[in-house]
Structures are given as structure tokens and as C-alpha cells.
Amino acid sequence: MATARRSAPVLAAVWAVGLALAGCGSSSGEQAGASGSAGTFTVCTDSPYAPFEFERDGKTVGFDMSLGQEIAHDMGRSLQVVQADFHTLVSGDALDTGRCDAAISGMTITAQRRRDVDFSQPYFNDQIALLTAKDSGITGFGSVGRATVGVQRASSGEQYARDRKLAVQEFEDVGQMFQALRSGEVEAVSGNISTLSWEAKNHPDLRLAQTVDTNENLGVAVKKGNTEVLGAVNRTLDRVTRDGTVDRLKAEWMGL
Numbered sequence: 001m002a003t004a005r006r007s008a009p010v011l012a013a014v015w016a017v018g019l020a021l022a023g024c025g026s027s028s029g030e031q032a033g034a035s036g037s038a039g040t041f042t043v044c045t046d047s048p049y050a051p052f053e054f055e056r057d058g059k060t061v062g063f064d065m066s067l068g069q070e071i072a073h074d075m076g077r078s079l080q081v082v083q084a085d086f087h088t089l090v091s092g093d094a095l096d097t098g099r100c101d102a103a104i105s106g107m108t109i110t111a112q113r114r115r116d117v118d119f120s121q122p123y124f125n126d127q128i129a130l131l132t133a134k135d136s137g138i139t140g141f142g143s144v145g146r147a148t149v150g151v152q153r154a155s156s157g158e159q160y161a162r163d164r165k166l167a168v169q170e171f172e173d174v175g176q177m178f179q180a181l182r183s184g185e186v187e188a189v190s191g192n193i194s195t196l197s198w199e200a201k202n203h204p205d206l207r208l209a210q211t212v213d214t215n216e217n218l219g220v221a222v223k224k225g226n227t228e229v230l231g232a233v234n235r236t237l238d239r240v241t242r243d244g245t246v247d248r249l250k251a252e253w254m255g256l
Contacts, residue, residue, distance in 0.1 A: 003055070030124060039077050040079070041071060041077040041101055041102070042100040043079060043080070043082065043102050043104050044083075044103045045060070045082070046083065046089065047062070049062075049105070051194060051198040052194065053065055053104075053105065060083075063150055063194075063249055064106060065081065066249050067240070068081070070239075070240050070245060071220075071232065071236040076231065082094075082100050085105075089105055090107065090113050090117070092116040092221070092224065097233075101222070101229050102220050102221065102222050102229055102233060103222075104221075106194070106218055107119075107219060107220075108218055108219075113221070117221040117222065117224060118225070119219035119221055120221075120222070120233045121237055123215065123219065123237050123241075123246065124195050124218040125215070125216065126193060126217070127192070127193045127211045127212055128160045128211070128236075129196045129210065129211045130144075130188055130196075130210045131207070132187060132189075132208045133189070134206065136188065138187065140210035141161075141190075141212070147186075147187035147188060148167045148186045149186060150169050150171060150181055151168050151169070151170055151190050151191065152172075152177055152191060153170045153171065153172060155191060158190070160190055161190040165181050168190075169185070169186050177191070182203065193254075193256070196208060197254040197256055209229075216248070224247040
């Protein structure tokens with residue numbers, strides 16, 4: 001699980017937006033939301049979950065949205081983005097009912113989820129990372145000592161910190177966790193590199209002290225047996241990996 005929000009049901013309002021340009025996001029407005037519409041590639045997502053998907057200036061933007069645009073472009077279609085509860089994505093309900101052709105929403109590939117949806121090849125390895133102030137003196141998990149580490153409740157970052165017997169302080173969401181770090185309430189925070197690198201990019205006084213590969217791979221989900229869409233998604237993932245597009249998107253959205 002990438003974070004608690006990516007592994008447990010979250011209630012969200014259902015509305016739709018259409019994406020205009022890669023990296024530029026989607027313009028607001030009601031959409032039909034049905035997959036398979038002529039000329040469209042409809043993607044379900046559950047935002048906000050920066051830097052993968054979030055709202056900026058009335059548009060849905062982020063790493064996943066730019067990736068979705070790449071897939072739509074290769075299919076010769078325009079991208080349509082539909083907001084949906086995360087549990088309807090991992091359960092396959094949004095895909096089974098035809099609301100969307102694919103789900104791109106920072107979803108970790110797990111054996112349990114594979115029973116309900118088909119996953120693409122991985123497009124992002126969401127490593128565990130430790131974020132701290134530049135002047136903290138902390139160089140990694142092994143040097144935390146008695147310092148308090150902030151974690152998001154029920155997240156991979158929490159589990160990793162607890163496994164190492166570190167003193168942790170739980171927070172309901174990453175926003176509260178980052179605020180505690182900036183205020184000095186905690187000396188470091190443990191979480192996925194995707195969200196921690198986004199925070200470091202936007203706050204130059206912070207730095208990533210260490211990253212650890214825990215094999216948390218994110219994938220695009222499609223309806224079970226939908227080999228046509230799955231094939232198209234995988235072809236684009238091959239292409240964007242080969243031509244450097246993924247590296248460009250990592251730099252743009254995460255500073256990696």
C-alpha cells in the first residue's frame with residue numbers, strides 16, 4: 001500500500017472533468033463518465049493525492065494525469081477523467097460498470113487486488129523514504145535515535161518505522177504530518193517517496209535523508225479480461241520508459 005488512503009476505502013464526491021493537455025490538467029465541467037465513448041479514453045481517479053492527482057486552478061493535474069494523457073495520445077483519443085471513490089477502483093466496481101476504461105490513482109499492485117482487476121506492468125516503484133530538516137543531523141533511519149518520527153496512520157511508512165522500533169507519532173493525513181515536521185513537533189517523517197519528494201521539492205529547507213526499496217509498485221487497473229485496453233496501456237508504458245518520458249514526469253511532479 002502506498003499510503004493509508006491508497007489501501008482503504010475513502011468517501012469522495014463523484015464528478016467528472018476532461019483533460020486538455022499533458023501536464024496541464026483537466027478543465028472543469030460535467031462529463032458523461034461512460035467508458036468506451038467514441039474518441040475518448042476514460043480514466044477513473046480519486047483525488048487529491050499529490051503529486052499523482054490533485055486540483056490546481058480548477059484542473060486535475062499530476063503524475064498520473066500526465067501518464068493518462070500519454071496513453072490517450074497513443075490510442076488516438078482524448079482523455080476524460082472521472083472522480084470516483086477509491087474503493088470502487090480497487091474492487092473493480094467502477095470498471096465493471098463501465099464508468100471508465102482504466103483506473104490510474106496511485107494504486108499499489110497486490111495479490112488481493114489482482115483478484116478483482118487486471119493490472120498493467122508497474123509504472124512507479126514507490127519506495128519508503130525518510131524526510132527531515134536539512135540541519136537535523138539525521139542521515140537515515142539508522143541515525144534517528146530517540147528522535148520522534150511522524151507517520152500517517154495505517155501507512156507503509158508507519159509500519160516501516162515501527163518495525164525498526166522508532167518512536168513514532170501518528171497523523172490522520174500527510175498534510176498534518178508535514179506540518180508537524182515544519183513546526184518541529186517531530187524531527188523526521190517516514191512515508192512513500194512520491195509524497196515526501198513532493199514536499200521536499202516545495203520546501204527547500206527539507207531533504208530526503210534515505211530511501212528504501214520495499215517493492216511497492218504502482219499499476220494501471222483495467223476490467224478483468226479487458227486485454228485490448230491493457231495491451232494499449234502496456235504499449236505506452238513501454239514507450240514512455242524507453243524514451244525517457246517517465247523520467248521527465250518524475251522530475252516535473254516529484255523533483256526526482
